[in-house]
Amino acid sequence: MNRFAALLDRLAYEPRRNAKLRLLADHFRTAADPERGYALAAMTGSLSFAAAKPGIIRALIAERTDPVLFGLSYDYVGDLSETVALMWPAPPHAPEDEPPSLSEVVETLASIGRTELPSRLARWLDALDETGRWALLKLITGGLRIGVSARLAKTAVASLGGFDPDEIEHVWHGLEPPYVPLFAWVEGRGPRPVSQDPAPFRPVMLAHAIEDRDFETLDPADFSAEWKWDGIRVQVVSGTDAEGRVRTRLYSRTGEEITRSFPDVCEALHGIEAAIDGELLVVRDGRVQSFNILQQRLNRAAVTPKMMTEFPAAVRAYDLLARDGEDLRPLPFAERRARLEAFVAQAGRDRLDLSPVVPFSDWEGLAEARLSPAAAGADAEAVEGIMLKRRDAAYLPGRPKGVWFKWKRDPHVVDAVLMYAQRGHGKRSSFYSDYTFGVWRTGAAGEELVPVGKAYFGFTDEELLQIDRFVRKHTVDRFGPVREVIHEPHAGLVLEVAFEGLARSTRHKSGLAMRFPRISRLRWDKPPIEADRIETLERLLAENRTDRASEP
Numbered sequence: 001m002n003r004f005a006a007l008l009d010r011l012a013y014e015p016r017r018n019a020k021l022r023l024l025a026d027h028f029r030t031a032a033d034p035e036r037g038y039a040l041a042a043m044t045g046s047l048s049f050a051a052a053k054p055g056i057i058r059a060l061i062a063e064r065t066d067p068v069l070f071g072l073s074y075d076y077v078g079d080l081s082e083t084v085a086l087m088w089p090a091p092p093h094a095p096e097d098e099p100p101s102l103s104e105v106v107e108t109l110a111s112i113g114r115t116e117l118p119s120r121l122a123r124w125l126d127a128l129d130e131t132g133r134w135a136l137l138k139l140i141t142g143g144l145r146i147g148v149s150a151r152l153a154k155t156a157v158a159s160l161g162g163f164d165p166d167e168i169e170h171v172w173h174g175l176e177p178p179y180v181p182l183f184a185w186v187e188g189r190g191p192r193p194v195s196q197d198p199a200p201f202r203p204v205m206l207a208h209a210i211e212d213r214d215f216e217t218l219d220p221a222d223f224s225a226e227w228k229w230d231g232i233r234v235q236v237v238s239g240t241d242a243e244g245r246v247r248t249r250l251y252s253r254t255g256e257e258i259t260r261s262f263p264d265v266c267e268a269l270h271g272i273e274a275a276i277d278g279e280l281l282v283v284r285d286g287r288v289q290s291f292n293i294l295q296q297r298l299n300r301a302a303v304t305p306k307m308m309t310e311f312p313a314a315v316r317a318y319d320l321l322a323r324d325g326e327d328l329r330p331l332p333f334a335e336r337r338a339r340l341e342a343f344v345a346q347a348g349r350d351r352l353d354l355s356p357v358v359p360f361s362d363w364e365g366l367a368e369a370r371l372s373p374a375a376a377g378a379d380a381e382a383v384e385g386i387m388l389k390r391r392d393a394a395y396l397p398g399r400p401k402g403v404w405f406k407w408k409r410d411p412h413v414v415d416a417v418l419m420y421a422q423r424g425h426g427k428r429s430s431f432y433s434d435y436t437f438g439v440w441r442t443g444a445a446g447e448e449l450v451p452v453g454k455a456y457f458g459f460t461d462e463e464l465l466q467i468d469r470f471v472r473k474h475t476v477d478r479f480g481p482v483r484e485v486i487h488e489p490h491a492g493l494v495l496e497v498a499f500e501g502l503a504r505s506t507r508h509k510s511g512l513a514m515r516f517p518r519i520s521r522l523r524w525d526k527p528p529i530e531a532d533r534i535e536t537l538e539r540l541l542a543e544n545r546t547d548r549a550s551e552p
Contacts, residue, residue, distance in 0.1 A: 021156055028183070033178060037177055038106045041178065079425045081137035084390050095126040096243050099124075100127065121140075162186055171194075174194065197247075198248045223390055224534050225389055228384040229383065232280045232382065234250055248272075260303070262280070268351035276315065280314075283313075292504075292505075297313060320339050330394045341354060414532040417493070418489050422483070423481055437452065439533055471483055494524075512538075
């Protein structure tokens with residue numbers, strides 16, 4: 001565990017990608033199995049421990065420190081694992097246990113009962129130093145935040161044998177920690193791992209945001225265009241195992257299985273013997289509903305028949321990745337698209353349809369369609385923009401350059417007033433960087449602000465420092481970790497907020513909820529009284545619904 005902790009510590013302080021890659025590769029090259037496999041699993045988010053909850057950690061530290069001192073320290077540090085690691089008292093006697101190995105921790109947490117866990121965790125914490133305690137608690141809570149993506153960790157593994165990182169992606173979802181066959185393969189000691197899963201997830205292909213200068217070098221004739229739907233990207237896979245049993249699964253874009261949340265979709269697509277890349281949407285009477293409607297079915301512990309009837313989900317197909325056991329990903333997109341069209345027509349499933357192609361001959365014509373999807377025959381409220389795909393491109397995992405582009409519709413922008421601020425996490429834990437903002441409306445007592453959204457700040461360190469100073473200097477009240485800041489008509493801070501859309505919400509005092517709000521600019525120059533009003537958002541919502549109603 002100490003070696004794993006030292007690796008995490010070095011990665012957390014290393015800003016350079018290539019340096020992180022070297023640290024990872026060196027660890028994977030020199031650490032033994034299964035230690036390195038569990039380290040890889042931790043960095044790719046492949047570990048979860050049902051019995052280990054943050055509440056257990058809080059209870060343990062509460063038994064050993066003054067609660068007021070812990071509360072003040074936690075508020076200052078802003079991270080539970082780091083605070084506990086620093087405040088954990090040294091045992092009065094030499095610890096009975098040796099520092100645990102990473103494999104011991106992982107395998108114990110996977111099997112230990114809830115009643116035994118607190119005492120075992122306490123013994124581990126006693127045996128470890130500060131860095132070891134921090135790494136252990138980060139592992140348990142599942143948030144390493146060391147600046148290492150799953151893709152970077154897999155790239156480091158690929159480098160052990162001179163492989164392309166995509167080769168690791170192709171076999172990844174047929175493997176389980178601690179990945180002993182994977183390391184044997186990349187080091188030339190074993191065969192390529194082969195998944196026996198009849199319905200495996202395949203790594204998705206992603207797009208780059210297109211920029212104005214890209215249009216100067218891209219030829220419209222090389223690309224196909226289709227709508228970018230405002231749902232969630234999914235992969236539906238169905239296949240037959242060696243014993244003749246048909247398996248049908250639904251995956252999110254990250255490979256998380258969400259079959260139980262959408263049993264109606266899987267039942268409708270059962271036995272298609274294919275892997276389809278598409279968008280999960282709610283479709284009523286042939287019209288795609290907004291993302292806010294789809295949210296009624298997301299992250300539900302249980303799905304009732306009534307919910308499935310009121311929010312009927314379906315898959316709008318983008319791509320055909322496999323059919324009857326044949327891997328179609330190496331084929332050009334134009335050929336995969338032709339096969340997809342034939343497949344959807346032949347399948348005839350009522351929960352599966354085809355994402356239509358947007359015809360265009362030049363970039364100017366496509367720009368007009370992007371800005372007015374209703375005029376082009378699309379459900380305007382459910383369209384985020386346009387996807388551009390090279391006709392000759394294979395389906396590659398990750399985000400290859402120059403192959404797929406996303407051209408999103410311009411966001412809506414309003415000026416809102418900062419009302420509340422909360423401490424961030426990870427590298428932002430020392431700053432008040434999560435902000436709640438509101439707009440004006442006329443209430444019984446006169447002009448008042450009503451919250452319409454919450455977003456985190458994502459600009460330069462200097463800007464973050466400026467707004468953090470404002471929050472600390474102008475705090476008027478506190479609610480646990482949240483600070484209320486001054487927000488009067490002539491005193492306060494105006495934020496320019498960009499967002500994708502609006503929907504009615506009974507959970508918000510304003511009655512409205514923003515879709516993907518983010519702060520685009522600080523308006524130090526603007527007095528709060530000149531910020532937008534709720535009527536502006538109401539009018540925008542009404543205009544969107546009018547556009548939708550006028551669709552052909």
